[in-house]
Amino acid sequence: MGLLSEGSPLSWQETKKHVDHVKKSGIRQFLSIYRRLKDRQKDHLKWGDEVSATRRKTNDVISPAPRPKIEYTLVHFDHERKTARLYLDGPKYLETLQEEEKRSPDSHPTTWRPEYGSYMLESTPGKPWVFVGDLSEFNDVEPNMKLRREEITKLLEGTNVSCLTVTTFPRIGCPDFTQPIYRPTPQPEADGASRSVFYPDQAIYPGHPRFRTLTRNIRDRRGSKVAMNLPIFRDANTPSPFVETFDDPEANAASLKDHVYLDCMGFGMGCSCLQMTFQACSVDEGKYLYDQLVPICPIVMALSAAAPIYRGYLVDSDCRWNVISGSVDCRTPEERGLKPLSENKFVIPKSRYGSVDCYLASDKYNDVPIQYEPEVLQELIDEGVDELLAKHIAHLFIRDTVSLFSEKIKQDLEKESDHFENIQSTNWQSMRFKPPPPNSDIGWRIEFRVCEVQVTDFENAAYAVFIVLLTRAIMSFGLNFYMPISKVDENMEKAQRRDAARAEKFYFRCQPFPGDFEVKAEDPEFSLMSVDTLINGKDGEFPGLIPLIWRYLDSVHVDAETHCTISRYLCLIERRASGKVLTAAQWMRQFVHSHPKYSRDSVVSDEINYDLMCAFDKIMKGQMGCPELLGKCDDLLERKDAQTS
Ligand code: GLU
Numbered sequence: 001m002g003l004l005s006e007g008s009p010l011s012w013q014e015t016k017k018h019v020d021h022v023k024k025s026g027i028r029q030f031l032s033i034y035r036r037l038k039d040r041q042k043d044h045l046k047w048g049d050e051v052s053a054t055r056r057k058t059n060d061v062i063s064p065a066p067r068p069k070i071e072y073t074l075v076h077f078d079h080e081r082k083t084a085r086l087y088l089d090g091p092k093y094l095e096t097l098q099e100e101e102k103r104s105p106d107s108h109p110t111t112w113r114p115e116y117g118s119y120m121l122e123s124t125p126g127k128p129w130v131f132v133g134d135l136s137e138f139n140d141v142e143p144n145m146k147l148r149r150e151e152i153t154k155l156l157e158g159t160n161v162s163c164l165t166v167t168t169f170p171r172i173g174c175p176d177f178t179q180p181i182y183r184p185t186p187q188p189e190a191d192g193a194s195r196s197v198f199y200p201d202q203a204i205y206p207g208h209p210r211f212r213t214l215t216r217n218i219r220d221r222r223g224s225k226v227a228m229n230l231p232i233f234r235d236a237n238t239p240s241p242f243v244e245t246f247d248d249p250e251a252n253a254a255s256l257k258d259h260v261y262l263d264c265m266g267f268g269m270g271c272s273c274l275q276m277t278f279q280a281c282s283v284d285e286g287k288y289l290y291d292q293l294v295p296i297c298p299i300v301m302a303l304s305a306a307a308p309i310y311r312g313y314l315v316d317s318d319c320r321w322n323v324i325s326g327s328v329d330c331r332t333p334e335e336r337g338l339k340p341l342s343e344n345k346f347v348i349p350k351s352r353y354g355s356v357d358c359y360l361a362s363d364k365y366n367d368v369p370i371q372y373e374p375e376v377l378q379e380l381i382d383e384g385v386d387e388l389l390a391k392h393i394a395h396l397f398i399r400d401t402v403s404l405f406s407e408k409i410k411q412d413l414e415k416e417s418d419h420f421e422n423i424q425s426t427n428w429q430s431m432r433f434k435p436p437p438p439n440s441d442i443g444w445r446i447e448f449r450v451c452e453v454q455v456t457d458f459e460n461a462a463y464a465v466f467i468v469l470l471t472r473a474i475m476s477f478g479l480n481f482y483m484p485i486s487k488v489d490e491n492m493e494k495a496q497r498r499d500a501a502r503a504e505k506f507y508f509r510c511q512p513f514p515g516d517f518e519v520k521a522e523d524p525e526f527s528l529m530s531v532d533t534l535i536n537g538k539d540g541e542f543p544g545l546i547p548l549i550w551r552y553l554d555s556v557h558v559d560a561e562t563h564c565t566i567s568r569y570l571c572l573i574e575r576r577a578s579g580k581v582l583t584a585a586q587w588m589r590q591f592v593h594s595h596p597k598y599s600r601d602s603v604v605s606d607e608i609n610y611d612l613m614c615a616f617d618k619i620m621k622g623q624m625g626c627p628e629l630l631g632k633c634d635d636l637l638e639r640k641d642a643q644t645s
């Protein structure tokens, strides 16, 4: 979830005193990196280029190949009582999982990190894949994901705990949702980090102070508990109006009628996703690719939707995004526009977890005003940072540090980057632009952050490979997906709606090819398209992202095995987009609706949740086929035949 400094965490009252210092030093640290590394180029390595044999030998890490990061959830099953609960013993396993890295920091297979929940674990490949030019590395993505899962599964042998990839645990925040069971402590005198009426502090990862400190400090800075209200999915027997009352005045005041109320960071940051970091060859390539992926974010989010149930209720949205956004919303009432502004302050329209606010390589479509301190912007520009990047950095730095360790206040401005990272890594945007860390050979990177995690390694590999291939097609054809940021924002909202992948239409640029295509003045620049049109293409409307990828693949050498691997993945994405197979969210809804114990009252009971988690466990392990979610292999072969004939 970001920077993991060690040390003694400071309260918000203490942190507040150092906010300006952290910001000033963070900017200096960024400038120091920028000055040294702005010209870092590996110019023999262009995106999509064939790569020379020397690279294979030197094992150069500069590579467009992906590093899919996966967040896992430990689920405890009680088969007699038919319950599935979040298992809080993650830290114990994490220690064992990290041993290999401690032994060989440079050549361990997997990098394991804690995540927000005690029941969560996060993994990244120990080394990025090296792009050797023939795309054969795509054959390694899924086996590597399996290997990572296996590393945990081995440790769980003989227990009733399973390592699942679920975006949101359906009964998160219900009574007794953890194993062991703890009671939440909302009472102010208990001085808990969350003060949630649903989520006990024991569910927050205890092994690193960052997580609880962030929780407490975000709440303190905001001046109240966070509050997210998701519209309930209305079914035949759902009480109308749907009203909940609590033993807690703040909860009663903040919860809305006909909504499922959530009151702490755990409901958001306790969700899981699949993220991908790419390394660009230069700062400019990084900016271009970042920009092109910004409009892709909502589309992939809708396609990966996997969060239709919260606190044991079917809700009327399919994705986690707004929940996380609300769960770390540290803005004061003034910043939220609820109180008159004091001097030098501005209203900040979004939470620090939110979609990208500005493009980096061209400002033609930056149509939403962004906030920054003019002096910070000027300092960056004076030091030679171009205006767009300077605005982006200055905009990130309107956020205060909300987690600081006393040992880290004093820092070297040239050799360290913690203050910069402190602010950067608590701006959780749909894309992240990452400067090289000091003293490393790592280059300029971008991170694609919206994808909800999928149930199986096959699906996670499919989404990862789809995104990587898309970046290759973008680079290779110089594609242009620019569209107004305001429209991307609208798309982000639509993408989360129930069944968006089938039902919504999204703004997108009609003509993605640069230059030589004649665009007539009367042609619209953007239009509304379904996910199907966007992904699979439609004559006269849009070429389709998958056809573009195939066109790219036709231009490079791909061996038969790799071709087959890629076909399976693209086929899944194609079918999710056309509605022939379901997103996880659609499938979960269907599962609940057809469960004999479901009373059409929106309630996902312990037993339904247990059956759903058992099904996920079996599907993930390949013990249960699920063509509605995954498609069928035979269909894939049919498709291949059709293509070759
Ligand atoms: N779990 C968060 C999500 O689902 C991401 C946290 C992180 O940046 O690692 O988006």
Ligand code: MG
Residues within 6 Å of the ligand: 001, 002, 071, 115, 122
């Ligand atoms: Mg994470």
